[in-house]
Amino acid sequence: MGDFIPVNEPLLDGNEKKYLDECIDTAWISSEGPFVKRFEQEFAARMGRKHGIAVTNGTAALDAAVEALDIGPGDEVILPAFTIISCINQIVRSGATPVLVDSDPVSWNMDVNQIEAKITPRTKAIMVVHIFGLPVDMDPVLELVERHGLKLIEDAAQMQGQEYRGKPCGSFGDLSTFSFYPNKHVTTGEGGMILTDDDQLAETCRGLRNLCFQPQKRFVHERLGWNLRMTNLQAALGVAQLERLDEFVARKRAMGARYSDLLKGVSGVQLPLAKTNFAGNVYWIYGIILDDSIDFGAEEAMQRLAEKGIGCRPFFCPMHQQPVLLRMGLFEGESCPVAERMYQRGFYVPSGMALTDEQLEQVAHGVKEVLA
Numbered sequence: 001m002g003d004f005i006p007v008n009e010p011l012l013d014g015n016e017k018k019y020l021d022e023c024i025d026t027a028w029i030s031s032e033g034p035f036v037k038r039f040e041q042e043f044a045a046r047m048g049r050k051h052g053i054a055v056t057n058g059t060a061a062l063d064a065a066v067e068a069l070d071i072g073p074g075d076e077v078i079l080p081a082f083t084i085i086s087c088i089n090q091i092v093r094s095g096a097t098p099v100l101v102d103s104d105p106v107s108w109n110m111d112v113n114q115i116e117a118k119i120t121p122r123t124k125a126i127m128v129v130h131i132f133g134l135p136v137d138m139d140p141v142l143e144l145v146e147r148h149g150l151k152l153i154e155d156a157a158q159m160q161g162q163e164y165r166g167k168p169c170g171s172f173g174d175l176s177t178f179s180f181y182p183n184k185h186v187t188t189g190e191g192g193m194i195l196t197d198d199d200q201l202a203e204t205c206r207g208l209r210n211l212c213f214q215p216q217k218r219f220v221h222e223r224l225g226w227n228l229r230m231t232n233l234q235a236a237l238g239v240a241q242l243e244r245l246d247e248f249v250a251r252k253r254a255m256g257a258r259y260s261d262l263l264k265g266v267s268g269v270q271l272p273l274a275k276t277n278f279a280g281n282v283y284w285i286y287g288i289i290l291d292d293s294i295d296f297g298a299e300e301a302m303q304r305l306a307e308k309g310i311g312c313r314p315f316f317c318p319m320h321q322q323p324v325l326l327r328m329g330l331f332e333g334e335s336c337p338v339a340e341r342m343y344q345r346g347f348y349v350p351s352g353m354a355l356t357d358e359q360l361e362q363v364a365h366g367v368k369e370v371l372a
């Protein structure tokens, strides 16, 4: 057995060091430094948006987005059951009601055909979350948003550089959010971004990011915000990483295609869909779902792969199965069978930007052995 293959390792061999050196040399390390504005502008431009608001992480971006839309008690927000807890945190904390939609078993994204039945007079917003590499089918969602006068939050954390029918993911929401955790195509270590075309919403998000200080009366507050400011050091990394986004996306696509090629003959597994009629997969991560013909679940598969020196991660535990939310009285008796099955049977294999071709072959070989 060779060295352990981590589930993710970023690639930092572009201008990252050079730009970080600039921060140190100029002593600009706080959020006031010039890389923050530059990163915001360049990232927003790349996604076709007017405003970028850099924040501390993708969770914070979602928190601020929910707060900026004045979502609170009496409001309902529709979101997928199969996602990270970050999506639901602020909806619940605000006193609003989260309403879940199950996943599509083929694309693994929220099943947009189930949304309309969940809309009530209290529905204020839909939160779409593009999952793992394929975008949500946005046209039906946009039609519902328009017809019912709803707000749209788009969580594009996993989807940097992906497009839906030729339009960038992250360009659809009233507010669209991103994460720059090291497993994302562009990383800043920790970091996030909110994008919008709306001047007023941008202003609100900037305020929420900065404790809602007021320009005229700095220490007098009309609203409760947070300190979500990204540092110049993080933004310096972001600018360097963004320069390589196209290259990173191409690499991810090549890695995903290679995995699919190596694993195509393996029986008992569902592999990621290569494309839909609106996008090709960018394989943010390479997920595998075990069929019922395999007599063990994801946890056991990951354990066996770890013994072979291969790091894996489970799929998300759906929101209606989260102990913390059940204890709060949410989702009692609800079921989302597709999301539940994805959680029980799904996991992902090493998919980071620094994964070499040799490592990828080793992983595929390990998967075949474990499932043989």
Ligand SMILES: Cc1ncc(COP(=O)(O)O)c(C=O)c1O
Pocket: 057, 058, 059, 060, 083, 084, 086, 087, 129, 130, 155, 157, 158, 178, 179, 180, 181, 191, 192
């Ligand atoms: C879809 C999605 N949204 C939000 C987040 C949260 O981002 P962060 O870890 O930067 O808080 C993640 C993190 O992986 C994510 O995958």
